[in-house]
Amino acid sequence: MISGISSQTIDAPDGSRATVLTPHGELDVAAIASLDSAVRSAFDASGPQPRLVVDLSDVTVLEPVVVGILLDARRRCRKAGGAMALVVTVPEVAAILDETGVAPLFEMATRLEAAVQLISTS
Numbered sequence: 138m139i140s141g142i143s144s145q146t147i148d149a150p151d152g153s154r155a156t157v158l159t160p161h162g163e164l165d166v167a168a169i170a171s172l173d174s175a176v177r178s179a180f181d182a183s184g185p186q187p188r189l190v191v192d193l194s195d196v197t198v199l200e201p202v203v204v205g206i207l208l209d210a211r212r213r214c215r216k217a218g219g220a221m222a223l224v225v226t227v228p229e230v231a232a233i234l235d236e237t238g239v240a241p242l243f244e245m246a247t248r249l250e251a252a253v254q255l256i257s258t259s
Contacts, residue, residue, distance in 0.1 A: 142175040146182075149257035155188040157249065163198040169206060176210045180217075187219035190252045194226040199233045208239060220256035224249050 143159045156179040160172060180187055189210060193199065207223070214221040222244035225231050234240040246252040 142171060144175060144179065147253060149188060149253050151257040153186070153188055153257055154183070155190055155253050155256060156183055157190045157192055157253075159192040159195060161195045163200075164193075164196050164203040165198060165200045166202055169203060172203060172206045173209075176206060176213075180213060183219075185217065185219075187214050187217055188253075188256045189214055189219065189221045190224060190249065190256065191221070192224040192249055192252070193230050194224050194249075196227060196230055199230045201233055201237050204233070204237050204239055208242070211243065220244065222246060222252040222255045224252045 141161050143161070145157050146154050147157060149155050158175050158179055160168070164172060179189055183189070191207060191210070211221045224247065225234065225245050226247050231240070234243070244252070244255040246255055
C-alpha cells in the first residue's frame with residue numbers, strides 16, 4: 138500500500154515552476170484515490186501551463202490499473218498547454234509502463250533534474 142505522496146515545487150531551468158509528486162511504496166488499487174487527489178491538488182496549485190513531474194523512483198509496485206491516473210494527468214497537462222514527465226528508476230515500474238504500452242506517451246528520465254529539464258523545454 139502507498140505510504141504517502143510528497144509534493145514540492147521547484148524552479149525549472151527556463152524559469153517556469155514545476156510541481157513534483159513523489160509517491161512512496163505501492164501504487165495499487167488502494168492508492169488510486171490518493172494519487173488522483175495529489176494530482177488534482179497539483180493542478181489546482183499550478184497556474185496556466187502546468188508542469189508536472191511524477192517521481193516514481195520510490196515506488197516498489199506499480200499496478201497497471203494506476204496507469205490510468207498517470208495518463209489522465211498527462212492529458213490534463215497537455216490540454217492546458219503544459220507538460221508532464223516521469224522519473225523511472227525501478228525496472229519493475231519501467232516494465233509495467235512498457236507492458237501497458239504507455240511508455241512512449243511519456244517524457245521519462247532516471248533523475249529528477251533531467252525530468253524537469255524535459256518539461257521545461259516542452
